[in-house]
Amino acid sequence: GAGVSQSPRYKVAKRGQDVALRCDPISGHVSLFWYQQALGQGPEFLTYFQNEAQLDKSGLPSDRFFAERPEGSVSTLKIQRTQQEDSAVYLCASSGNRNNSPLHFGNGTRLTVT
């Protein structure tokens, strides 16, 4: 596809359930980012991959959050034992191979934990 694709678009989970959010970056983009956006706030950095290597996961809020990109393309963000404070929009972005390439964002997955 032409852009970053995320699925599902919406996810409702009961507290304590595990969820998996998928991101298909733009083909050929080396860098992939996950952001969390709370209502009325700007996106907050979660983690960053360069190809399959997770180079920075300092933004992950707890050890319940886990991200992977095993083949350097598709990425999955997994949240275990979801809690209400995990409710947010999770955005994925990818960027090209030159310095300061603009991030291209998907439309996000809106997660609601009840």
Added chain:
Amino acid sequence: GESVGLHLPTLSVQEGDNSIINCAYSNSASDYFIWYKQESGKGPQFIIDIRSNMDKRQGQRVTVLLNKTVKHLSLQIAATQPGDSAVYFCAEPYSGGGADGLTFGKGTHLIIQP
């Protein structure tokens, strides 16, 4: 801590008028700034960027001004149209996200009055 922020959470303008959205940053070491537009239900979309060795950069109907002396960034939108209604974020490089990771401000909601 160092952060990117915005002066006004909401800006209301008449259709056809020019809009000016402001941003204050505190990291004097940042050498690159970006403006993103986020429409309801969508991911942020790149508008324009500027490097710190420039004071001004123009795009189609948009101009970004950078004042390094007072660490201020602004986005000017000429002849505002209904389609410009969105939340606008300024962003600067995030230290941990490789070459392209970003830190976002909280955003300004631009409302176009008919």
